[in-house]
Amino acid sequence: MIASEEEARTYVASLCDAAAIQRLEALAEELKRENQLQNLVAKPTLDMVWQRHIADSAQLLEFCGDAQGPWLDLGSGAGFPGLVIAAMRPEMEVVLVESRKRRVDWLTRATELMGLAKCRIEGRRLESVERFDTGVISARAFAPLERLLTLSARFSTSTTCWVLPKGRSASQEVTGLPKNRRSMFHVEQSRTDPEAGIVVGSGQWSAHR
Template sequence: MIGTEGEARAYVAQKCDPAAMARLDRLVAALAEENERQNLVAKNSLPQVWLRHIADSAQLLEHAEAGDAPWLDLGSGAGFPGLVIAAMRPQAPVILVESRRRRIEWMERMIAELGLSGCRVEGRRLELVETFAAGVISARAFAPLERLLRLSARFSTSDTRWVLPKGRSAAQEVAELPESRRAMFHVEQSLTDAEAGIITGCGKWKGAK
């Protein structure tokens, strides 16, 4: 379990090169500044930004590596986890879905400042995003699991990896899925919060079939 800012930073450093760490440092500094203008993250989380936001996002690479097929991040908000993944894997295609104008502008500015040529923002509701085959689908505080799966099913294929941080509700949300499809997912322990889980799985979501 990662418990301190130093441990969180060291954990992330093991997963990327020095250039990526420099990008993440710039992201952290910009986040603190922007948070004075709009409430991107809880203010009391900033003293533990590496633990609460950066390492919390980076740990998803334990369960799904960014590859040639797009990494689709739903409801990216302040850019977690998608912007962190893009900063760590700048050559991989990462698509951030967000409908709130000021957050779209924030993420687009960070993409430009960090030189993330493989990353882009879909500034609209997910229902309006054109369908494509996603290699990975992630979401942090986007929607309850059943609704999340229903909305994003058209982006999934038999090879799609799902990595969905869900906090304390992870096991319960999986248990509430239709029994015939429940086995597609399981819950992994978060490395940054002893009480949180990450729902992981692989495959195309076909609902209750």
């Protein structure tokens, strides 16, 4: 379990190169400045930004195996996990969906700051985003699991990897899925929070039972 900022930095560094770490350092500093203007993350978490936000996002890469992009991140907000993934995998197409204008402006500035040419921001509701095939779908605090799956089903394929941080409710939300499709998903322990789980799955979700 990652229990400090030093451990979080070491862990993230094991998953990417030095250039990615520089991008993430720039992101962390810019986040602190922007958080004075709009409440992107809870203020107390800024003192543990690598543990609570960066490593928490980076760990999703471990559950995707060799999955290729595009990586679709729903309700990106402050940029977690989407911006972190884009910073660590700049060669991958990453699409951030966020409907709130001030958050969209922030995501745009952060993407430009880190020079992420393959990171695209969709500043609209997910329902208005044109469909495309995804390699990975992620979401942090976007919607209850079944609604999240229903809203994003049209982007999934038989090979889509789902990585959905769900905190304490992870197992309960998987249990609440229709019995005939529940087996698509399982829960992995978060590396950054002993009480949090990540819903991980593979395959195409149908919006119709």
